Amino acid sequence: MGPAFIAAIGYIDPGNFATNIQAGASFGYQLLWVVVWANLMAMLIQILSAKLGIATGKNLAEQIRDHYPRPVVWFYWVQAEIIAMATDLAEFIGAAIGFKLILGVSLLQGAVLTGIATFLILMLQRRGQKPLEKVIGGLLLFVAAAYIVELFFSQPDMAQLGKGMVIPALPTPEAVFLAAGVLGATIMPHVIYLHSSLTQHLHGGTRQQRYSATKWDVAIAMTIAGFVNLAMMATAAAF
Structure with a gap:
């Protein structure tokens, strides 16, 4: 597990849940192709x-900062801060709701538990990047395993699922907006900043070897994240 597993967790956030489940519930398997192509774009x-x-x-x-004039740098900084705050708000509220649903606590108690869990995970950085990668990777695999179980119980139509992944379709204007939402929820600007930061201090082997390892790291992590997104939509479509 490498840096890509930390980045990949950003591809299964509350925005993905909302858009994928809405798309599956409204249009069945017809928008699965959007998830496939959005995930391929995200990999690149x-x-x-x-x-x-x-x-x-x-x-x-x-x-x-090094290549643009100061006004442009300030613009990108403000843009990045707004993106980060909007994303953090969605993540925090989503996690609090999750604790409420699973543990039966109040939303406020769920928010407190979310804050505690967040700081505990961030404290792992004191031990270096690898422990954090393992924990985040484990959480990603846990979510993937949960959706494998959900797919088993929901029994999706495999023929329609395969067709939806391959054949593009936008049956109504609402489908266009949902497809845009799926794309926007998949390709996350803050994760682009994050991934470059996670790899800038990588050591070991030649630069070419690190490039090669990174390709496999991204391919595996993003394939898992892509599967989870496909499973979200397929499960919603099956019901």
């Missing part, structure tokens, strides 16, 4: 982000 973007950190030893934010 994350590989480029990771390579930037490896090649230059600087993350995307540092590159923007």
Whole structure:
């Protein structure tokens, strides 16, 4: 498990749940192709982000600071802060609701538990990046396993599922908006900044070997995240 597993967790956030479940419930399997292509685009973007950190030893934010005039840098900084705050708000509320549903606690208690869990996970960074990668990777695999179980019980139509993944369809104007929502929830700007930061201090082997390892890391992590997104939509479509 490498840095891509930390980045991949950003691809199964509350935004993905909302858009994928809504798309599956409204249009069945017809928008699965959007998830496939969005995930392929995300793979390419994350590989480029990771390579930037490896090649230059600087993350995307540092590159923007070094190569653009100050007004542009300020614009990108404000943009990044707004994106981060909006994303954190959705993640925090989503986690609090999750604790409420699972444990039967109040929303406020769920928020407190979310804060505690967040700080406990972040404290792992004191031990280096690897322990954090293992914990986040484990959580990603747990979510994937949960959706395998859900797919087993929901019994989706495999023929329609395969057709939906391959044949593009936008049956109504609402489907266009949902497809845009799926795309927007999949390709996350903050994860592009994050991945370049995670790889900028990688050591061991030649640069070419690190490139090669990064490709496999991204391919595996993003395939798992893509499967989870497909499973979300397919499960909603089956019901």
